[in-house]
Amino acid sequence: MDQFLAFTVVGLSTAAIYAVIGSGLVLTHTTAGVFNFAHGAAGMLAAFSYWQLAVGWGWPVPLALAAVLLVLAPAFGLVVERVLMRPVQALGEAERLVMTVALLTGCIALARWVWDPDTARPLTPFLADRPAIRLGPATMTWHQAVTVAVAVAVAAALWFLLHRTRAGTEMRASVDDRALAGLTGADPLRAGRLAWILGIQLAAVGGVLIAPTVALDAQQLSLLIVSAYTAAVFGRLRSLPLTFLGAVVVGLLEAYLAGYLPRNDYLPGLRLAAPALLLLLALLAFPHRRLRGRDRRLVRVPLPTARGSLVFAGSILLLALVLVTVLTEDGVVSYGTVFSLGVIALSFVPLAGFTGQVSLCQLSIAGIGAVAWGHLGAHGELWALPVAVLTAAVAGAVVALPALRLSGVYLALGTAAFAVILDRWVFTLPAFEVFGVRITLFDQGSVPVTGPDLFGLRLTSPSELLLLAACCLALVSLAVAALRRGRFGRRLIALRDSEAAYATLGGRPLGAKVAVFALSAGIAGLGGALYGMQLQTVTAEQFSLVAGLPLFLIAVIGGLGAVGTGLFVGIAFVVPAQLLGHLGPWAHDVSALLIALAGMGLAHSPAGVVPRMHAEWRRLADDRTLFPALLGVLALCWILAATGPVHDGLTLAVALVAAVALNARASARGRPPADVPVEWWGIRRPWRAEDGEVLRRATAAY
Structure with a gap:
């Protein structure tokens, strides 16, 4: 009983932190209509800033807290609202979601660039020199007591703000229709600005409170937000009391799993993945009608011609030939992943570009393809490659089945939860048996991957594997282009435009979604197998959620509906990182930061840069x-x-x-000539034969 009470105290103190962070998520979403994926990253930056002030520079703790919570956090919230979110407010929900994903990636890269991740940065809990508080047979530290007190104070302050102040009334009035709220005298811009400031401040409070209990790691602190995501989903992204209840459930679940979960090789990862599992269950169990009526701005999907697709495929092969003839063997190893990563990125096109289904687990599914090929094709067996693709396709269909009732941000949350479950639990499992069949994944280590035996020719050299990946990218690009021109592609785009209209006209939305999930997962599995061949050894960390976010961002930058996005992503992801890599290890974080900054420029080109590049370079080709x-x-x-x-x-x-x-x-x-006044004809532009007749007709009226 004493142990149970001790775990309960720990769980409630952790729940208090999740409640504070989750309430900031709900506040931002209900006011600005934005689910902030970077909420945890904002708390992470606050925790690092607090360490820098209080420990690194020796500031007094009260002064460091005041600087972080009253100066830095509000300033960050203002910058996010004014510079990033306001320009995309008129766009659809998907564009706003992508902006916060870009912000998440940028915050992690910035923190890893500024603060060396290999250096330990311990933080002392608040009031650590005071004796613990006795609660019967259990004890509570003063840091835990402060955490619970802060959560209670935040709950009371938010209730008072939203229900007893004019600012809170404006914030609640701006939820559904900002224009209508403006007609009633409210100021939606001011309400949104206040919501972002308060939301970032609450994230900062949570980050500072949880930092002394965990390691100061940019990625780990940012992904702790998954537990706060679960609490916010419990509250259906609009109810603060239900959000606090969800935080209690998550906090107690984590504490009890840590205390009572049996010790073996299969279950430690379950404790780490428990918040993601609970998030997925909450998404499936609760109704989510709130988001279905959100405004959307549909982007036109380019229609590639058969001739243009063949030219593009030929260009891919020509580029591969140039690389293998120009680069040294080390250069081929460094730049060879352009085409395999391009195949993985191409899986976003039919899923997100044609159907509008946002998935954040494509790289994790590519990891399934890499592992399947690594084990089944250990000696280069060619039959193992289609089996690896089929295995990934089955995994995609499994993801699709529970996700059929989800859309928008809820689908993104569900696929992110699936990726976290794979990262923290499934990929860490040792070998196990199912119905007598032995299944081995990464087996708590790395998996060696070799090239295939192509009709007696064993492809093992970097140049051969690069050419193989280029051929696969060219063929898959042709297949996706043919899909876009075909009947099924038109059906997918119609499904994106209106599921209800698609079903009314005789379509089957559920079957189409499962099919496109499986198709895109198969493409990702093929790319993962090719990627593993070029790396020769793969680990679970290479296919994590955080590792896949830059690929998704570059795909969005390129244009999710353009077939050329695959090659664009491969080049944009690999080339800058390799060029900057010569400057030092920190250059990798700079490359990720540049990708995030490019993703934040989405408002200037929501359709992507690949269609624009095609239109501009088409003049040169003609x-x-x-x-x-x-x-x-x-x-x-x-x-x-x-x-x-x-x-x-x-x-x-x-x-x-x-x-x-x-x-x-x-x-x-x-470019068509600009209008030139008549008195400048022959000076600012050449004199034309018809100009004389134009002048005579113009002066005849006078």
């Missing part, structure tokens, strides 16, 4: 003079780089400058 000139310059640069008389970097720079210059010239040729 120019019968400039395009052959560009091909000649590129061919010359290729020959010079392959034969070695000049440095590869110089030839690459010359090729890029030539391509940009010729494209600018083609754009200038194709």
Whole structure:
């Protein structure tokens, strides 16, 4: 009994932190209509800032707390609301969701860049020098008591703010219709600004309170928000009392699992994955009608032509050929993952681009494909590759079945929970048997992966594996383009536009969703197997939720509906990281930060940059003079780089400058002339033969 009470005290103190953080999530969502995936990252930055002030620079604790909670957190909230969220407020829910995912990635990269993750940064609990408080047979530390008291104070203050103040009334009035709230005298902008400030402050309070009890790690602290996600979903993203109740359930569950879960090799990960499991169960058990009526701004899905698809596939193969002839073996190893990661990223196109289903677990599913190929194709058996793809497709269908009733942010939360369950539990399991069949995943370590035996030719060298990945990317791109042009692709886009209309016209939304989930998972599984071949050894950390977020962000930046997004993601993810990698280990975090900043620019191009690039470079491809000139310059640069008389970097720079210059010239040729006043004809633009007739007709009336 004493042990039970001790675990209860620990669970309630942890629940108090989740309640504070979850209430900030609910406050932001109910006022601004945004589910902030970066909420935990904001608390993480607050915890690091508090450590820097109180420990790193030796400030007094009260002064450090005041600086973090009253200055830094409100300023961060203002910047997020004004710079990031206000420009995308008029866009759909998916765009606002992507913005917060970009913010999450950026915060983690920034923290890892500023504070070395290999350095321990312990924090002393509050009032640690005082004796513990006796509660019968159990004890409570003063830090736990302060945590519970803060949670109670936050609950009372939020209730008073929302129900007894004008600002709270404006915040509640701005939930469903900001324009209507403005007509009644409320100020939606001010309400949203206040909600973001208070939400970030509550995240900062939770981060500072939980930091002394865990290690100061950017990724770990940011993912602790999964427990707060569960509490917020208990409250259906709008009820603060139910959110506090959900926090109590999550906190007690974690404490009891830590105390009473049997000790063996299979269950430790279950305790770590318990909040994600509970989040998935809450998403499936509770009705979520609130989000279905949110405004959406649908983005047009590009329609690739058969000729254009073939040209694009040929360009992929040509790029691969250039890389293997120009780069050294080390360079091929460094840049070879462009095409395998492109295949994984291409799985977003039919799922999110065509159907509008946001999934954050594609890289985790790619890990299933990599593991399946690593074990089944250990000796290069070619039949194991389609089996690995089929295994990943089955995993995608399993994800789809419980997710059929979810949409929007709830689907993103469900797939994120699935990825966390894989990361923290499933991928950490040792070998086990199911109905007499031995199943081995990462087996608490790494899995060696080899190349396939292609009709007697064993592909093992980096160049051979790069060409194999490029061929697969070209073929999958052709297949996705054909899907977009076909009947099933049109059905998927109709399903994205309106599920009700799709069902009314005789479609089966559930079957279509399961099919597209399985299809995209199969593509991701193929990419994971190719990725593992090039890495030669894979671990569970390479397929985690946090590792997959940059891929998702770059896919959004490129355009989820464009077939060329796969190649774009591979190039944008690998090339900058490799170029910056020569500067030092910190350059990896800088690369992730740049990706996040690019994702935050979504408001300027919600359709993606790949369609814009296609439209701009199409003029150059249609120019019968400039395009052959560009091909000649590129061919010359290729020959010079392959034969070695000049440095590869110089030839690459010359090729890029030539391509940009010729494209600018083609754009200038194709641009319609601006209106020039009549008195400047022949000066600011050439004199035309028809200008004289135009002038005579214009002056005849006078």
